[in-house]
Amino acid sequence: MKPDKLTAEEIYYLMVLGRQFEYAAKEHYMQGEISGFLHLDIGQEALSVAAMKAFEKGDVFSTYREHVMAMARGIEPKAVMAELFGKATGVSEGKGGSMHLFDPSHFFYGGDAIVGGHIPNAVGCAYARKFQGDLSGVMVVFGDGATNGGAFFESLNIASAQKLPLLFLCENNQYAIGTKITRVAPFETQSKKADPYMRTVDVDGMDALAVYEAVREAQHYIEEGHGPVFVEAMTCRYEGHSISDANTYRSEQEMTLCKQKDPIAKLKAQLLSEFGTTQAHIEALEAKARSAVDEAVAFASQSPEPPLEARFDHLFEEGGDHAL
Amino acid sequence: MKPDKLTAEEIYYLMVLGRQFEYAAKEHYMQGEISGFLHLDIGQEALSVAAMKAFEKGDVFSTYREHVMAMARGIEPKAVMAELFGKATGVSEGKGGSMHLFDPSHFFYGGDAIVGGHIPNAVGCAYARKFQGDLSGVMVVFGDGATNGGAFFESLNIASAQKLPLLFLCENNQYAIGTKITRVAPFETQSKKADPYMRTVDVDGMDALAVYEAVREAQHYIEEGHGPVFVEAMTCRYEGHSISDANTYRSEQEMTLCKQKDPIAKLKAQLLSEFGTTQAHIEALEAKARSAVDEAVAFASQSPEPPLEARFDHLFEEGGDHAL
Amino acid sequence: MLYREALNKALDETMAMDGNVVVLGEDVGLYGGSYRVTEGLVAKYGEARLIDTPIAELSIVGNAVGMAIGGLCPVAEIMTANFALLAFDQIINHMAKLHYMSAGKITLPMVVRFPQGVSKQLAAQHSESYEQMLAAVPGLVVLAASDVNYAYHALKYAILRDDPVIFIEHELLYNKKGEVDLNADIDPLKARIVKEGKDVTIVSYLKMVDDVMKAIPAIEEKLGISCEVIDLCSLNPVDYATLEASLKKTGRIVMVEEDHKTGGYGAQIVSWAAEEMFYSLDAPPLRIAGEDIPVPYNRQLELASIPTPDSITAQIVAWGEKHGA
């Protein structure tokens, strides 16, 4: 199912927002207002945004490269930027940072900095949903590099054996930091690993409409009770792995090829030609995105630091006095 | 390649030896001379013995259910039984016990009590052998239950990506303790899991000649540099998981069906009909096996306990004074 | 009632009370648990609530975390402590940290249970203890059940509490007999004074509490003293108030644990005593613990490597004579 015009335009808006957000984050990192690891999603926005929009009903578990997904999920850009700034107003109150955005009110459960570590968590959540009679499904997003780890494999097996309502979404940008996936796995396409266990779908991760369609269909299949699905999207990140990675392992030619397939340019063209969106409306969406980012930065920089004593909060939910 | 007559007879001898050994171990466990966990291999001897004989050239890593394999590998029954008795003359000097038999002089590296834990070790050893230009191969034996764990899956991927000289041998007895494999994995045949990564072969694990042939062919394929192979043998254990398991989860009917395919009876018939072995020679082999077991038990029970101070030995190989 | 039956009862009652409580682990369902702790529960609550898992400890804990996120109250069983090492990433990086890193947005009402310790000749890969590691992880509550009554009350508490709890059992305690006092007013985070005394405070937990109690008559007779025996019960948080009161009275502390001595759990307790109770101490603290070697298979070697009632007696008597207890 293709997105309708409004949805397609919202996806466009969120993709532009995402990219602007990431560039702003980069800038403020350089200025020392953001620190730690910062993994930018630039180039991968089609995937991050369209998958979230297509999966609005279910739960989502993601990785450390999740700012754009968090926003596509409905978390305010302000709350995300403030988290990167480590502020009290951040979505994790400054405790988590870039890699640890959580908001159960948007059914978004991280933000996990252990490669593959969130996949078993998503499996467990899918179990809970099935147990509760809810087949909307859980989506777990991970990179190509995560598909070499035990956590991923155990999850394929369990999700398949239990027929869980789980969508595995592999963002295959072909690299884990500086290591090309084909040097450490026998395939280019990691869906091969899931083939024995479940339905697998390959989709062009630079094409937002295609991603939307694939994820909608996968969710539909899950809702019908068929069990898990594996969707793999080939994509490409424009920046280094994190902000401190000089990205020297990819040739200029490779980078050029990759950027030629820019997902934002592509969706823009599709909006104009297939959906009848006007150039003026596109510009309005872009302007709105820019101002949302400006607002987010202003909010983040003006927000207060958490008080020092806040570090002792949230170690435990309760002393246990309610129990028994 | 089928085994020649002498080899087939030796396999028969070792299978009978193995079974007698296991019954003796059970008896002496009941009498309190052996303790801890004791996992008997009764019913699975075709696999354990024929695979070892077919793989004489390479290295072997196995599980806690390894007495029979260790002996088929050439380790003296005495040294194995003495280890079960915890004696100083045991192959691991009483430190390891039933689950931890090691003898590098027979290229046998355990004996591991962590399900699947030895598989990455076998992968590393296969890397070392390839590095050394030796393609005889490494064989790693594990149960069906181990094929659900991360260690196994990571190993499939790495062995395949690196084209390692590694034979994965799955003893599929359909149960992990009391849990039937099909309740926790989506397949009956676990070779499906290896399908995307490497050549897979299914063989009747109750037929020693078939196992021999399959393992010989697999080793040949490995020696030619094609990378890893996965061999799965369907088999059946006659006893409980370990000596303390009452085996109540399998019906009488299931047990009867399983024992009808007895591998020793089968090989005996084949020896008589296909290899021209005489009944008298078979009886001689059986008598030899019985006396080897008697001797092993006598040796074990007469052997000394390790001195108490021996427990401080072998913590480290050396203080490091040779270094630099 | 047996210790394992008390655990079973705690599971049974919480499962009856709260439909969100589920149990997962290897052979916990149809098989009834390898130490029979979950026996009979699958018949009552069905396979969806007694989940037989594959042998994949990382997933057992990782799935439990996700189930808790999804609104269930999972109780995960790891068959033996050593296998929990496969799940340390999930226990330490996820279970212990998600509540904190999410500023409380994620809550993990879950329990991970396992038996540990030296049983009988199970060798080095099946005989270890990990409270040393897990009680040092911020974000985890770590309880250790040494007796039947505590096992029952503490496991119920652990299941009902909205935080991640590590619940440690001992392989040799499952058949221990005792009474469950349903009306007992037990705070599972409080230490238990097993025996009052005035000359020496002996601190212990899990199975060693029994071994200490067996040693007490000989110790008291030989040294002509009376010992106070404290079962810590909660290994994190620690009930230092109870320890402090006892030490103020006795001025002497002995820590008895089964795990390897170097860096063992008891180091924290003794170190606390040295820092916080320095001026109350009349003699050097004594740690009695397992030797710093992997646990050997041979029975004599195995027994020599861990504290026993006899070795506890011998060490405390020698120490008492030397330092005038």
Place this chain on the structure above:
Amino acid sequence: MLYREALNKALDETMAMDGNVVVLGEDVGLYGGSYRVTEGLVAKYGEARLIDTPIAELSIVGNAVGMAIGGLCPVAEIMTANFALLAFDQIINHMAKLHYMSAGKITLPMVVRFPQGVSKQLAAQHSESYEQMLAAVPGLVVLAASDVNYAYHALKYAILRDDPVIFIEHELLYNKKGEVDLNADIDPLKARIVKEGKDVTIVSYLKMVDDVMKAIPAIEEKLGISCEVIDLCSLNPVDYATLEASLKKTGRIVMVEEDHKTGGYGAQIVSWAAEEMFYSLDAPPLRIAGEDIPVPYNRQLELASIPTPDSITAQIVAWGEKHGA
């Protein structure tokens, strides 16, 4: 030379010396290591000896164990300590135990290296320390490199020794400058007296040694005393002889570590001092350590949660004033 260059030099020289030495880990080859420790080595020794692995820490250590069995001398790099948790089964159940369980038939000449500790705002899943856990495992040698010279000599020693070694680095030390003294006669298992003094013994290791040294002038001035600073270097085995000699002189011990205080590594040292040096102690021991919380992202919160030169000074001065150092 930088700390990371010293490590690189140790790898380079041992690889040149012994064709069986191989390095494996994520991005150690073509990329040169995420902290540049293995930079340039792949060009010299090729991809078969600088093995880029998939992100599979259990296999990284598990494969290294197997390589060692097969006759190689593997040096495994784990990118950050937290990920080593995924390999704890291989480290503790296999690497630490195979030599012992096989009665010496299997020998594992191997090293597992990783950086640990609080760097700058990497948050809870990237900021931990695990010497507390690993130095308590019998069968492992655990070294911690606080300076350039030691890093070089100790890593060579670790690689050449025929036993499994855990080699701990700190993320903030990689760019530390120093000299490598090729002729230095260093025993990597011996503690290093960084500064002599007579009134207080301050014990530390890894990055905290630098922070202690930064605090020393203020401490000595405010308390009017002189401090002896000891870098443990080897966390297991511990060079207790050096500690004993120092404590006999000073009668006072302060333990400084970055990790969470409860159950931290320092508990073992302080506990040892209380047990073995009781009659030499003139004041209660002091442990200065990280707080018992997961490490928060925010910089102010992060810094507040670990010892800094200022907080070390403040705590030692307050302690000294109270107990008359």
